[in-house]
Amino acid sequence: MTEETPSGGRRSLARMLGIGLVASVLGVGLGLAIDWFPVQASTQASTIDTLYDVLIAVSVPIFVLVSVVVLYCVWRFRARPGQELEDGAPIHGDTRLEVIWTALPAVLLIALCTYAFVALDDIEAAQPDERRIRVTAQQYAWSFEYPNPRGGEPIRAEELVLVEGETVRFDIRALDVIHSFWVPAFRMKRDAVPGITTQLRITPNRRGRYPVVCAELCGLGHAFMRATANVVSRQEFDAWMAQQTQGTQERGG
Numbered sequence: 121m122t123e124e125t126p127s128g129g130r131r132s133l134a135r136m137l138g139i140g141l142v143a144s145v146l147g148v149g150l151g152l153a154i155d156w157f158p159v160q161a162s163t164q165a166s167t168i169d170t171l172y173d174v175l176i177a178v179s180v181p182i183f184v185l186v187s188v189v190v191l192y193c194v195w196r197f198r199a200r201p202g203q204e205l206e207d208g209a210p211i212h213g214d215t216r217l218e219v220i221w222t223a224l225p226a227v228l229l230i231a232l233c234t235y236a237f238v239a240l241d242d243i244e245a246a247q248p249d250e251r252r253i254r255v256t257a258q259q260y261a262w263s264f265e266y267p268n269p270r271g272g273e274p275i276r277a278e279e280l281v282l283v284e285g286e287t288v289r290f291d292i293r294a295l296d297v298i299h300s301f302w303v304p305a306f307r308m309k310r311d312a313v314p315g316i317t318t319q320l321r322i323t324p325n326r327r328g329r330y331p332v333v334c335a336e337l338c339g340l341g342h343a344f345m346r347a348t349a350n351v352v353s354r355q356e357f358d359a360w361m362a363q364q365t366q367g368t369q370e371r372g373g
């Protein structure tokens with residue numbers, strides 16, 4: 121039989137907070153050390169990655185604190201032999217504690233929402249001379265339409281070719297069900313919804329080929345709904361575009 125004394129309770133609380141602090145530091149360290157995302161290939165990517173780091177640094181200690189309190193209480197206040205038929209002590213509310221655990225999360229949520237909103241608003245701002253590309257999602261393929269530099273029918277392509285350093289505004293639509301246009305290396309993602317056109321802005325800043333994926337479970341072939349985003353120099357892009365305008369019926373890749 122252990123009798124709960126005020127000093128014993130304080131010692132338990134100190135031990136619990138100590139374990140929580142150590143676990144939080146380990147958790148945050150691990151969370152920040154893990155490389156969650158692929159290479160950064162757009163100017164938007166670093167802002168998003170910083171946002172995730174902040175979210176990890178804030179949410180891991182809260183998760184750890186809650187877990188430690190739950191696990192510690194399960195162990196510390198377990199029924200001892202002979203106590204099976206006893207009831208626990210009746211405990212009523214603690215106003216101070218309730219105010220704290222309501223106000224603190226509220227303040228935290230509002231602060232994080234404001235930060236995320238400001239970050240998004242900043243990286244999604246319209247840029248002068250942005251190129252417009254129409255993205256069409258369909259079970260289970262992506263297709264891309266570029267305005268024809270010679271006028272007339274738009275250029276259709278199955279590969280997304282982009283110019284390094286040039287902002288693109290994607291006008292995204294879906295022909296059947298909801299899909300989601302996502303190039304993980306660019307970080308930004310937007311749903312493709314039948315009946316409306318959604319928009320997404322990206323400024324690729326690193327040459328290379330990056331996977332385009334669908335991030336919304338859209339049917340049996342969802343996992344195979346992939347394309348390639350090819351970020352190239354302006355000269356390469358112009359050469360590619362010239363090729364596209366010549367052989368209008370040719371389809372690559």
Ligand SMILES: [Cu+2]
Nearest residue numbers: 299334338345
């Ligand atoms: Cu899809």
